[in-house]
Amino acid sequence: MKRLIGLFLLASISGAIGWICLRGPVTAAPSAVVVQRTPERVARGKYLYEVVADCTGCHSGRNGEKFNLPVIAGRNGAGSAFPKEAGFPGSIVAPNLTPDPESGLGKWTDGEIIRAIREGVSRDGHALFPLMPYQNFAKMSDEDVQSVVAYLRSLPAVRNPLPRSSVDFPVSFLMQSTPQPVSTPVAAPDRADRLAYGTYLATLGACSNCHTRREKGEAVAGMELAGGESFRMPKLEVLSANITPDIETGIGKWSEQQFIDKFKGFANFNESNLPANVQANFTLMPWLSFRQLSEDDLRALYAYLRTVKPVRNTVHTHPIVASEI
Ligand code: HEC
Ligand code: HEC
Structure with a gap:
């Protein structure tokens, strides 16, 4: 908190930022694009x-x-509120994205949805709390973001009214400067360029957001992807793993095949045989989602992870007992 308050004092003497405080985030008008809903895009x-x-x-x-x-x-x-144990500054709610006209995105234009995803601005112009990884999604290509919109439009509408997030001061103030307009076309990287494509996937998959330890909301310098960030639910705690290529404490010894096998190892879980969520297996690593990554995409991610700086950092991902909340 000390650091945040320090930043706040600094910010309050700056006229420009004072203006942002009064006027809300820097926004651009949403684009007028109308997304063609082709089967490929969906x-x-x-x-x-x-x-x-x-x-x-x-x-x-x-x-x-x-x-x-x-x-x-x-x-x-259909949207979801995060539990207070997650430790966010305020009560954070991920809104309903289904086409329900009242509680979802039914009345939004395609351009408004694209702006929220890549620029972090809601329909009414307010800044979104950056747990929503819009700073990462700013790099999502024009074609990919239109594909996401095409898919969202195809979801069954679910009526689920939720409160809006309420972010505590001073974060509510500081985050006003986070949204940034995406004003130039964004091309997808060439899939044949494994490193470029793997970097793209890691950006959209927000690997670094979870795998880099944060202090007071800021990534610790020099610890990129070295793990140790804590995630909690009532009575449960997990720390992210070190996924840098460090030989002893990271995944430096993993072959490409071992990396793929780790994800595919979750393939046989289904609704009927999923074990209970207990401290020994608790994880928020999106295994049930990422196990569906194509082998090609996993290879690209592996290629990218081989290039990051190895960091020596031993992480015990599963403390025997979750620390007090
Ligand atoms: C790590 C969690 C997280 C992920 C992953 C995430 N979001 Fe969000 N999203 C949020 C939260 C939280 C908010 C609301 C922030 C707020 O209220 O200030 C949000 C807001 C939004 C909004 C604005 C809705 C509104 O009513 O203002 C849209 C649209 C959206 N997300 C779409 C997406 C899409 C599409 C993806 C994937 C490409 C995605 N989100 C991934 C957490 C997430
Ligand atoms: C929502 C947070 C979150 C995100 C996003 C996330 N991870 Fe993880 N990841 C974790 C946690 C927590 C663990 C440790 C517990 C476990 O193994 O499940 C982990 C474990 C792993 C492991 C196992 C490492 C080992 O030593 O066993 C790999 C590999 C991995 N993550 C890769 C990735 C990649 C690649 C991405 C991005 C495409 C990613 N993660 C995104 C939270 C996350």
Whole structure:
């Protein structure tokens, strides 16, 4: 908190930021694009929504009793409030993304949805709390973001009115400067370029957001992807793993095949055989989503992870008992 308050004092002497405080975030008008809902786009959008970017993981009702908190049937995209144990500054709600006109996105234009996803601005112009990874999604290509919209439009409408997030001061103030317009076309990287494509997938999959330890909301310098960030639910705690190529404490010894096998190892779980969610297996790593990554995409992610700086950092991902909340 000290750091945040320090930042706040700094900000309050700056006229420009004072203006942002009064006027809200920097926004651009949403584009007037009308997304053609082709079967290819719906399929690609489903893959991005359910697998690569795990939108469903935050925006759906999930069953906290079962391993990896599977999405509850009929609640896909219907929105969800985060428990207070998650430790966010305020009460954070991931809104309903289904086409329900009252409680979902039914009345939004395609351009408004695209702006929310990539620029972090809601329909009424307010800044979104950056747990929504819009800073990552700013890099989502024009074609991919249109595919996500095409898929969202195909979801069954679920009526589920939820309160809006309420973010505590001073974060509510500081986050006004986070949204940034995406004002130039965004091309998808060439899939044949494994490293570029793997970097793209890691950005959309927000690997770094979970795998980099944060202090007071800020990534600790030099610890990129070195793990140790804590995630909690009542009586449960898990720390993210070190996925840098460090030989001893990261995944430096993993072959490409071992990396693929780790994800595919979750393939046989289904609704009827998922174990209970207990401290020994608790994880928020989106295994149930990421196990559906194509082998090609897993290879690209592996290629990318080989290039990051190895960081020596031993992480015990499963403390025997969750620390006090
Ligand atoms: C880590 C969690 C998380 C992930 C992953 C995530 N979101 Fe969100 N999203 C949120 C939260 C939380 C909010 C609301 C923030 C707020 O209220 O300030 C939000 C807001 C939104 C909004 C604005 C809705 C409104 O009513 O203002 C849209 C649209 C949206 N997300 C779409 C997506 C899509 C599409 C994806 C995947 C490409 C995605 N989100 C991935 C957490 C997430
Ligand atoms: C919502 C948070 C979250 C996101 C997003 C996330 N991870 Fe994880 N990940 C974790 C946690 C927590 C663990 C440790 C517990 C476990 O193994 O499930 C983990 C474990 C792993 C492991 C196992 C490492 C080991 O030593 O066993 C790999 C590999 C991995 N993540 C890769 C990735 C990649 C690649 C991405 C992005 C495409 C990613 N993760 C995104 C939270 C996350």
